[in-house]
Amino acid sequence: xxxxxxxxxxxxxxxxxxxxxxxxxxxxxxxxxxxxxxxxxxxxxxxxxxxxxxxxxxxxxxxxxxxxxxxxxxxxxxxxxxxxxxxxxxxxxxxxxxxxxxxxxxxxxxxxxxxxxxxxxxxxxxxxxxxxxxxxxxxxxxxxxxxxxxxxxxxxxxxxxxxxxxxxxxxxxxxxxxxxxxxxxxxxxxxxxxxxxxxxxxxxxxxxxxxxxxxxxxxxxxxxxxxxxxxxxxxxxxxxxxxxxxxxxxxxxxxxxxxxxxxxxxxxxxxxxxxxxxxxxxxxxxxxxxxxxxxxxxxxxxxxxxxxxxxxxx
Amino acid sequence: xxxxxxxxxxxxxxxxxxxxxxxxxxxxxxxxxxxxxxxxxxxxxxxxxxxxxxxxxxxxxxxxxxxxxxxxxxxxxxxxxxxxxxxxxxxxxxxxxxxxxxxxxxxxxxxxxxxxxxxxxxxxxxxxxxxxxxxxxxxxxxxxxxxxxxxxxxxxxxxxxxxxxxxxxxxxxxxxxxxxxxxxxxxxxxxxxxxxxxxxxxxxxxxxxxxxxxxxxxxxxxxxxxxxxxxxxxxxxxxxxxxxx
Numbered sequence: 001x002x003x004x005x006x007x008x009x010x011x012x013x014x015x016x017x018x019x020x021x022x023x024x025x026x027x028x029x030x031x032x033x034x035x036x037x038x039x040x041x042x043x044x045x046x047x048x049x050x051x052x053x054x055x056x057x058x059x060x061x062x063x064x065x066x067x068x069x070x071x072x073x074x075x076x077x078x079x080x081x082x083x084x085x086x087x088x089x090x091x092x093x094x095x096x097x098x099x100x101x102x103x104x105x106x107x108x109x110x111x112x113x114x115x116x117x118x119x120x121x122x123x124x125x126x127x128x129x130x131x132x133x134x135x136x137x138x139x140x141x142x143x144x145x146x147x148x149x150x151x152x153x154x155x156x157x158x159x160x161x162x163x164x165x166x167x168x169x170x171x172x173x174x175x176x177x178x179x180x181x182x183x184x185x186x187x188x189x190x191x192x193x194x195x196x197x198x199x200x201x202x203x204x205x206x207x208x209x210x211x212x213x214x215x216x217x218x219x220x221x222x223x224x225x226x227x228x229x230x231x232x233x234x235x236x237x238x239x240x241x242x243x244x245x246x247x248x249x250x251x252x253x254x255x256x257x258x259x260x261x262x263x264x265x266x267x268x269x270x271x272x273x274x275x276x277x278x279x280x281x282x283x284x285x286x287x288x289x290x291x292x293x294x295x296x297x298x299x300x301x302x303x304x305x306x307x308x309x310x311x312x313x314x
Numbered sequence: 315x316x317x318x319x320x321x322x323x324x325x326x327x328x329x330x331x332x333x334x335x336x337x338x339x340x341x342x343x344x345x346x347x348x349x350x351x352x353x354x355x356x357x358x359x360x361x362x363x364x365x366x367x368x369x370x371x372x373x374x375x376x377x378x379x380x381x382x383x384x385x386x387x388x389x390x391x392x393x394x395x396x397x398x399x400x401x402x403x404x405x406x407x408x409x410x411x412x413x414x415x416x417x418x419x420x421x422x423x424x425x426x427x428x429x430x431x432x433x434x435x436x437x438x439x440x441x442x443x444x445x446x447x448x449x450x451x452x453x454x455x456x457x458x459x460x461x462x463x464x465x466x467x468x469x470x471x472x473x474x475x476x477x478x479x480x481x482x483x484x485x486x487x488x489x490x491x492x493x494x495x496x497x498x499x500x501x502x503x504x505x506x507x508x509x510x511x512x513x514x515x516x517x518x519x520x521x522x523x524x525x526x527x528x529x530x531x532x533x534x535x536x537x538x539x540x541x542x543x544x545x546x547x548x549x550x551x552x553x554x555x556x557x558x559x
Contacts, residue, residue, distance in 0.1 A: 031470060058467075059464075059550055076463075
């Protein structure tokens with residue numbers, strides 16, 4: 001079997017001048033940089049007070065909202081906020097709760113009172129429910145949930161009290177950095193190419209075949225174990241490689257950008273998408289398509305993208 | 315994405331090179347950041363693992379967690395091929411645990427641990443090629459890895475060694491100079507404030523020479539901090555260009 005090998009290549013630094021000229025100049029700081037000596041500002045995350053001077057403690061961009069100054073680091077563990085959709089893996093089953101690993105500093109907590117009971121009953125959880133916890137979620141299961149609140153030490157409290165959250169069945173999990181998942185109104189998308197995607201805010205992205213008929217009664221308990229067809233599996237594999245390609249170039253992930261990258265990758269074989277030159281090409285096409293649609297200011301469809309891409313190239 | 319800088323940093327009469335690579339050298343997402351540093355001829359690979367809650371299962375480890383601060387756990391190890399003679403070094407060696415303790419003390423002074431109650435920050439350092447200045451290379455690499463991981467710190471921590479050769483203070487000693495029997499001073503500094511995180515000296519030195527030696531080491535540390543600063547800023551600019559939308 002032939003194996004392809006590559007020698008390490010010299011990395012070309014991306015210069016600032018090559019970027020768009022209409023972007024504002026972002027204020028980049030490193031730990032120890034003094035941001036301001038003005039005492040009128042409030043101190044946010046990523047900063048500390050050093051003798052009346054507001055100093056940065058992480059390397060990143062300075063964000064200023066009125067009087068609040070904070071520094072957002074480029075790469076960090078997922079910091080949860082209330083209302084975020086996350087995907088997590090159960091690590092422990094404890095007395096009245098599950099411990100869920102969500103790529104954050106501390107393991108998140110899923111309380112027994114925050115999950116739906118089978119059949120959708122509304123009642124107080126009894127001792128029998130406690131003993132039956134393991135029948136529902138075991139160690140190693142994947143769930144999709146929403147952040148309900150944050151404990152004082154930073155651990156997240158999750159809940160799955162909606163029919164769209166719950167245990168995840170067959171699919172592919174892709175791990176990316178939390179900072180490249182765009183915050184949107186909804187994180188559950190049924191892509192027109194034939195698969196569905198859940199973009200977790202914590203950087204975990206779940207790809208799964210679009211369920212044929214939604215079973216409303218079962219809620220999050222029923223996971224279908226029917227075999228998935230080859231075409232669906234190919235679509236999901238291609239999407240997974242596209243996601244990794246976009247993540248390598250730190251492109252913001254949302255349903256449209258994933259779709260553009262998918263369309264751009266249709267000319268290549270699935271296993272070729274992860275090669276560096278194709279990643280670069282796919283990224284260029286994706287960003288050009290995004291720009292073209294932003295300039296057009298109409299809802300973007302695949303036909304519009306093709307037209308605009310052609311006009312861009314001519 | 316990784317950014318590679320080849321920056322000649324003249325720490326002494328001869329040119330010493332400081333080569334730094336930071337960024338995601340590892341595909342494993344559990345490793346939050348890695349950094350490879352080549353300081354003159356010492357090379358080392360460094361990884362900062364994720365911050366995590368001290369697990370309940372490990373015996374006695376729950377008692378090690380502090381309720382208001384993070385615990386910094388450093389582990390220092392040398393590869394068997396790192397020195398001139400191939401030597402197998404077991405874990406828990408006296409020298410490696412002493413070095414781990416020094417690293418832990420250094421970073422507890424710099425990292426803002428109050429922001430992470432009941433958590434643990436792991437710093438793993440492995441020396442690939444040793445030619446003197448092991449501790450200083452470890453500190454510089456760990457600083458870069460922590461900055462890349464987004465862990466809040468007061469300032470960079472830069473370290474360098476200094477020694478006396480024929481009444482001249484010299485910075486950044488190599489292995490032959492360190493083991494030659496002369497004095498060797500290792501200094502870890504927070505450059506902006508000039509605060510010393512760790513000062514360590516081997517062998518004996520006359521008191522009159524101490525100031526000159528510390529001065530030389532501080533100048534060298536400030537030079538190192540400029541190089542590290544340049545690398546971090548370039549990495550920041552690259553990544554911020556990529557993430558703009």
